[in-house]
Amino acid sequence: MKTLKTLIQHILGLKIVRVVLKYIYLITLGIFSSNRILSIIYHIVFFPTYSREQHGVLKARFKYYRNLNTTQSTKVDLRRNIHRIEKGLLMKPQRDIFALNYIEETIESYLGYVSQYKNDLLSVDIGELDWSYDVLCSYFASIKGNSKTDKLKYLFESANYSPDTSKKEKDHMSPYYRDIANNIPVDYDSLLNLALKRRSVRWFEQKPVPRELIDKALLVARQSPSACNRLPFEYRIFDKPELVNKISKIPFGAAGYSQNIPTLIVLVGKLNYYFSARDRHVIYIDASLSAMSFMLALETLGLSSSVINWPDFEPVEIKMQNTLKLGVDERPVMLIAIGFPDKDGKVAYSQKKSLEVLRSYN
Ligand SMILES: Cc1cc2nc3c(=O)[nH]c(=O)nc-3n(C[C@H](O)[C@H](O)[C@H](O)COP(=O)(O)O)c2cc1C
8 A cells, every 4th residue: 555655656756757647737717717707617526615605605695685684783775775875865966855765774774783782872882873864864954855765754753862972973974074274194105114014924923912002903904994884894802822723723824923923813704795696705805995094003013913824615614613603604714913013023025916916007
């Protein structure tokens, strides 16, 4: 048996065999990538990993519709529709009436959220409710109503919700004029220097990261742009050494330095924020935009970080799902190692691309 294994290893190691295998692989890929039907067959036979994504997306769509009428700390349909109304309110010129095909479902969702709030004050994201209230007030105040919107306005007002002004995040949460007369708070050179200072740091001082600093960085991270303002992700933060140690070993990318990470984040994308498979990539885009702001903010607080790749690979997916109790529709986007940088640890130079290669116009 051993001799057979050695023989096979020997044959596979021969240069001529390697070259032939490479060509067979290339020809196979060439044939199966030549049209979509063959590509589907290839993925069913040789690469079934997409079936997990299909399962996750379908489960997410089911959950999206199921969750519409259940208690949720954030209401994705409301967030989306309120955002669509915000955009209608800032149009130049604003139309006399708009949002007619979704205002009814918006009010329905708003009423559900208000009654959830009245049942349990802490069960809602109060900022989301106040924002919805202000935008809907502006909507009904500014459109030329018809019988349908008059009825909905009446329902909106009968909900009898008004924000607690002493606790409100901002006085007015509907579209506003930005103060552009004042100077931009950070100049270009400071921002460039911050970007140059941030490097992927893999060696950290062995001391805990204060949670207040993580929260401060998250206040920056949540300001990132997000499709229809859904923010379809969650920062799962781990700072218990035994958990950090366990989770950081699940992906492959932290091998060699996982044991010295003080705080670890798993950024989890939520596919159930979408009713359609067409938006399945948005979790990766939105979460990554937020992660970048987060990592820059960490640097301003004296902390450093490194992204750890999340491979879409069945065995590690299952380990992470089990460890974090994730549903199939919850997708790790990336992991982020965080800590105070160890001055005795080197960072990679990692040369960036020249602008000539990076960009093209028109
Ligand atoms: C999506 C993504 C995955 C990454 N995965 C890993 C990883 O698994 N392990 C690691 O040590 N670094 C990882 N990195 C860090 C990159 O190697 C690093 O960002 C790159 O070399 C550029 O260096 P800089 O971040 O210092 O500018 C990852 C970065 C990104 C954005």
